[in-house]
Amino acid sequence: MKRIGIMTSGGDAPGMNAAVRAVARKAITEGLEVFGINYGFAGLVAGDIFKMEAATVSDVISRGGTMLYSARYPEFEQEATQLKGIEQLNKFGIDALVVIGGDGSYHGALKLTEHGYNAVGLPGTIDNDIPYTDFTIGFDTAVNTALDAIDKLRDTAASHERTFVVEVMGRGAGDIALWAGVAGGAADVIIPEHDFDVKSVANKLKSSRERGQKHAIIVLAEGVMHADEFAKKLNAYGDFQTRATVLGHVQRGGNPTAKDRVLASKMGAYAVELLMAGKGGLAVGIQNNQLVNHPMLDLFNAKHETELSLYKLAEDLSY
Numbered sequence: 001m002k003r004i005g006i007m008t009s010g011g012d013a014p015g016m017n018a019a020v021r022a023v024a025r026k027a028i029t030e031g032l033e034v035f036g037i038n039y040g041f042a043g044l045v046a047g048d049i050f051k052m053e054a055a056t057v058s059d060v061i062s063r064g065g066t067m068l069y070s071a072r073y074p075e076f077e078q079e080a081t082q083l084k085g086i087e088q089l090n091k092f093g094i095d096a097l098v099v100i101g102g103d104g105s106y107h108g109a110l111k112l113t114e115h116g117y118n119a120v121g122l123p124g125t126i127d128n129d130i131p132y133t134d135f136t137i138g139f140d141t142a143v144n145t146a147l148d149a150i151d152k153l154r155d156t157a158a159s160h161e162r163t164f165v166v167e168v169m170g171r172g173a174g175d176i177a178l179w180a181g182v183a184g185g186a187a188d189v190i191i192p193e194h195d196f197d198v199k200s201v202a203n204k205l206k207s208s209r210e211r212g213q214k215h216a217i218i219v220l221a222e223g224v225m226h227a228d229e230f231a232k233k234l235n236a237y238g239d240f241q242t243r244a245t246v247l248g249h250v251q252r253g254g255n256p257t258a259k260d261r262v263l264a265s266k267m268g269a270y271a272v273e274l275l276m277a278g279k280g281g282l283a284v285g286i287q288n289n290q291l292v293n294h295p296m297l298d299l300f301n302a303k304h305e306t307e308l309s310l311y312k313l314a315e316d317l318s319y
């Protein structure tokens with residue numbers, strides 16, 4: 001193996017640049033040539049590929065987004081399109097790849113491996129919804145962004161004795177809601193992985209109000225329902241001065257936290273080591289603070305385990 005390619009695919013996540021940098025720098029340190037592939041699988045098929053030097057990734061570690069751009073390109077599910085991508089790999093002499101993205105991107109990466117081009121996947125998504133890894137690149141930054149907003153909302157909630165329903169991202173996963181909820185002292189956290197009852201939430205708010213705690217933050221995962229819908233259901237049980245706030249794509253941007261940068265750096269270097277050992281079709285993860293790899297195929301049949309003990313903690317600590 002002499003030449004490796006790197007791409008980012010699917011939704012961007014803070015820390016993707018740190019991962020790109022780590023892959024490029026580690027590969028160059030090991031004497032490999034590195035090629036950046038713009039716009040994920042779309043750029044691969046279009047041949048939007050360029051040679052990267054160590055300096056190409058200078059000053060990117062602190063930046064959110066992805067310097068390699070990203071795209072959703074469902075056409076890559078078709079074999080004919082995959083073969084066009086293979087033609088480009090041959091044209092540029094790329095033998096192996098690192099694909100940074102979510103599980104959709106891993107499907108594309110596995111196809112390339114099956115065609116004889118080893119690909120290793122790094123979990124780049126704010127959602128933390130990838131199996132066999134405790135954390136994904138971008139999750140910590142997104143939680144901190146959500147937390148910053150929740151802290152600000154708490155100020156105005158307290159001043160006006162209001163209840164804020166704060167909708168956070170996560171697609172079908174409640175991890176951002178759980179972490180931001182516990183860290184933000186939420187009165188309740190509503191996630192897809194745990195059943196809930198709006199009446200009980202309302203009763204809890206009522207008893208808090210009776211005890212003198214007249215404002216509250218409820219963190220709602222987008223995978224459950226929209227914030228305004230939840231607010232409407234809540235209002236059916238009483239007047240809580242409810243306001244709904246949707247944090248949206250702000251959670252996808254911003255400078256990555258130190259934790260995401262270190263995670264991305266570790267995973268990027270590890271991916272190069274796996275490729276150098278002739279391995280492919282593997283997804284990198286971190287479990288109990290150890291770098292791990294698992295066959296992508298295993299991931300497709302598994303589900304990410306949300307840390308549900310945090311749910312109980314959020315309940316126990318709220319009144």
Ligand code: ADP
Pocket residue numbers: 009010011040041042071072073074075076077078101102103104105106107108109111125
């Ligand atoms: P994520 O990687 O964040 O889960 P997507 O599900 O949008 O995001 O997948 C990213 C890209 O991966 C898709 O736009 C497509 O190019 C590629 N991809 C997804 N599923 C497959 C598949 N079954 N076969 C080949 N490529 C796929």
Ligand code: F6P
Pocket residue numbers: 011125126127169170171222252
């Ligand atoms: O997967 C990352 C994510 O930001 C999810 O949290 C969210 O549901 C989705 O992507 C939004 O997708 P889009 O950027 O295509 O609107």
